[in-house]
Amino acid sequence: MVLEARDLACLRGERAVFAGLSFGLPAGAALLLTGANGAGKSTLLRILAGLLPPAEGAVLWRGEDVGAEPSAHAARLRYVSHQDALKPALTVAENLALFARLWGGAVMPALEALALAPLADLPARVLSAGQRRRLALARLVLAPVPLWLLDEPTTGLDAASVERLGPILADHRARGGIVVAATHLPLPLPDARELRL
Template sequence: MSTHPHRIAPRLEVRDLSVIRGERLVLDAVSFNVDDGEAILLTGPNGAGKSTLLRTVAGLRRPDGGDILWHDDETGESDTTAPRVAYLGHQDALKPGLTLAENLHLTARLNGTSLEAALEAVDLLALAELPARLLSAGQKRRGAIARILLTDARLWLLDEPSLGLDADAVERFGTVLARHRAAGGMMIVTTHVPLPMPETRKLVLPAQHRELFS
């Protein structure tokens, strides 16, 4: 239950979310909520629909059932239109022929955010003018995380964000996560390795893939 005086519901509320792919039920009536400053660790076996859930909450695909509701502080009203959301998938989405700074410049410009501050947060400022094709896998992943920072989004949807990161980068990433939550940000994260995310709630997805027709 939210502690905000103008809002009796959590910031984000997912009710009975279902997704069908082909003739298989991938997500079956999944319900959860996230409030300001909270983090959810999304777990489950391979094929349970973790990535599908993140993409659906991000608005990248429509659910086949259920609702995704956002609750406003000032009006107390709810709607299904998501506020600013940042999604990080398995691909880093950096064009190899552009420098790191060139790859991220448009996101910074559109959101009025500081490219230098984002690169400093992931320890990439010294590599800003290096073509993306020359970056290591870990550096590319940190570049993708910098793009998330540049969106200034309230909700981060992070699918295996630590892919390619070494121990030092994971520790620095933990600081980035903590700052986002301290500022009232929310996150839903999938990961196969431990991340520095204290006081995290778990949402376990069972293996579905139930045949709808036989």
């Protein structure tokens, strides 16, 4: 297994959100996290990203605890949360260029993959909610990493944008990448496993 969760537990206040949670994902796998609001989907993604320590258990990458080397784990993943993390005064292209300087990759192919090239010179503040979401997702295309953690990736997207996401996810998986996505809606991830929280 490449990514493993071993007996994870998460507490919110005094209440256990989940406990004894275990799964393993090989290269190229996809896992959908489903369940009611407040079930712990976003929290589990944050634990998998190394942003939140589990109350119990461990997250392993190729058998090694990700908590032992947090910077190495951070470098192997992209986490798209509820927040789109855009700078409103910068253009669409400038927003993506910030991440390209950190991670590498070319801005225009990433914009084209999400049909954002015609909007490249617009300031992010004038984008619709769906366009902002597509810009956040364009960061996935910049430079390859093995793990994508996606929190409600289709929020605000129209049907054409969700369909456009399908080949991006498929290409990532074909290269051995792993996708873990929290969602209430169907995603273009054929043969994905489901974990209901």
